[in-house]
Amino acid sequence: MTEEIDWKQELLDSEKFNKKQENQLNNGTKSLIKSWLLGALYIRWKKLKGIREQPAPDSNSSFQGWNKKVEDVNTCQS
Numbered sequence: 366m367t368e369e370i371d372w373k374q375e376l377l378d379s380e381k382f383n384k385k386q387e388n389q390l391n392n393g394t395k396s397l398i399k400s401w402l403l404g405a406l407y408i409r410w411k412k413l414k415g416i417r418e419q420p421a422p423d424s425n426s427s428f429q430g431w432n433k434k435v436e437d438v439n440t441c442q443s
Contacts, residue, residue, distance in 0.1 A: 376410045 373390045376382065382390070386406060394400045411417075 372407060372410045376406060376413075379413060381409070381413070382406070 377387065377390055386402070389399060389403050390406065394403050
């Protein structure tokens with residue numbers, strides 16, 4: 366069950382912004398840079414609410430590790 370949260374209204378109610386940011390929250394954005402700023406406001410709201418996202422898993426790999434796996438598979442198939 367996912368509850369719909371109006372984060373923009375919650376941030377407006379907190380009064381932790383300036384007039385320029387209030388205009389963006391009310392009217393949306395019309396450029397890429399302003400959308401980045403709106404994203405920063407969203408991150409600020411998440412910090413105010415104490416919402417933390419899990420870090421992405423480390424998916425780094427090396428060619429040597431990949432090559433060893435390929436050799437292991439070839440050895441098993443022989």
